[in-house]
Amino acid sequence: MKSLLKKLYNTNSLDNDELLYLLDNMNVEYQELLFYYANNTRIRNYGKKVYIRGLVEFSSYCKNTCKYCGIRCENKKADRYRMELEEIIKCCNEGNKLDYKTFVLQSGEDAYYTDDLLVEIVLKIKSCFPNSAVTLSIGEKSYLTYKKLFNAGVDRYLLRHETASKELYKELHPRMSFENRMRCLNDLKDIGYQVGAGFIVGLPNQTNEVLVKDLLYLKKLEPEMVGIGPLIIHPDTPLRNFKCGSLSKTFTCLALTRLLLPDVLLPATTALNVVDPNGWGKALKVGANVIMLNLSPGYLRKKYELYKGKAEVVDEAIKYFEEVKEIINKAGYEMDMSRGDHKRWKRKEGICCE
Numbered sequence: 001m002k003s004l005l006k007k008l009y010n011t012n013s014l015d016n017d018e019l020l021y022l023l024d025n026m027n028v029e030y031q032e033l034l035f036y037y038a039n040n041t042r043i044r045n046y047g048k049k050v051y052i053r054g055l056v057e058f059s060s061y062c063k064n065t066c067k068y069c070g071i072r073c074e075n076k077k078a079d080r081y082r083m084e085l086e087e088i089i090k091c092c093n094e095g096n097k098l099d100y101k102t103f104v105l106q107s108g109e110d111a112y113y114t115d116d117l118l119v120e121i122v123l124k125i126k127s128c129f130p131n132s133a134v135t136l137s138i139g140e141k142s143y144l145t146y147k148k149l150f151n152a153g154v155d156r157y158l159l160r161h162e163t164a165s166k167e168l169y170k171e172l173h174p175r176m177s178f179e180n181r182m183r184c185l186n187d188l189k190d191i192g193y194q195v196g197a198g199f200i201v202g203l204p205n206q207t208n209e210v211l212v213k214d215l216l217y218l219k220k221l222e223p224e225m226v227g228i229g230p231l232i233i234h235p236d237t238p239l240r241n242f243k244c245g246s247l248s249k250t251f252t253c254l255a256l257t258r259l260l261l262p263d264v265l266l267p268a269t270t271a272l273n274v275v276d277p278n279g280w281g282k283a284l285k286v287g288a289n290v291i292m293l294n295l296s297p298g299y300l301r302k303k304y305e306l307y308k309g310k311a312e313v314v315d316e317a318i319k320y321f322e323e324v325k326e327i328i329n330k331a332g333y334e335m336d337m338s339r340g341d342h343k344r345w346k347r348k349e350g351i352c353c354e
């Protein structure tokens, strides 16, 4: 185990069997070494900085039926909403007051927002906040739509692959296809976005073999960002009788991802903080270097319930700002309000690296 961990630390690469061996034999003692290496790698690449993103969940309508997700269209109990342009700008304005330099616009797959409307929203944000990055997280679109949005000024795009097992993907996403997911991620990369992929830990029937597939898929895709969080059960979904994902396993996956992709932007995800009140603090120590805070007004946040308990954690994000700063400082890191672009991207655009 120790020599494999060292090899991963030194080369940022392992093969299928080696990763599987690591996952199968992980224990608290080896985790300590893994986390130490992951944190060192993070410090070498990004120092102690923790980048802050402002999240605007602008629509909870969704045409999909992902079996784990609370806003799946078949959940008739979900109380849906969508924001108009002015409301979205209002949310960004709140973030801007606190010096946020990234706005992440997330929604279900909602056809109400046509390409033209999305372009209008992006152009408006870019004109109001010219020094800010815009990230979209609105699901699967055509190459042409991705291209239009990129040309309108979108900088980054989050689209988790959810699971790299084709069989598991099919089982959990009845109306979707694994091939189209991959096609979307490849298109986004090809167009020039900073791309975020990622997966859920603790999905039913997710073996260590499947997690190795996830890690190797990420290694191959080389996304600029990776979102990893534990499964949290929502009672109004088909997974209501399953159990939540393991926190410890999630930390292992975060640390392995940091070592496989040393300069990746890796958020301490919201789901982690739902399971453990100190989830963010712990994640920062095992390689995470980004935190996303919710900018949607409290009364809407409750309606964007991907999983149980989500709204409580992110409630009052703006007042929460100082508290989050303290979580970061207590863990030994520093809040950073710059755009926090990926290093590779900075070079491509010719923006000076520190």
Ligand code: 5AD
Pocket (backbone or CB within 6 Å): 068, 069, 070, 159, 160, 162, 199, 200, 229, 230, 231, 232, 233, 234, 271, 306, 307
């Ligand atoms: N538990 C954990 N993560 C979830 N997501 C959606 N529903 C759940 C859940 N019940 C994640 C998906 C999606 C992201 C926005 O939220 O990975 O890509």
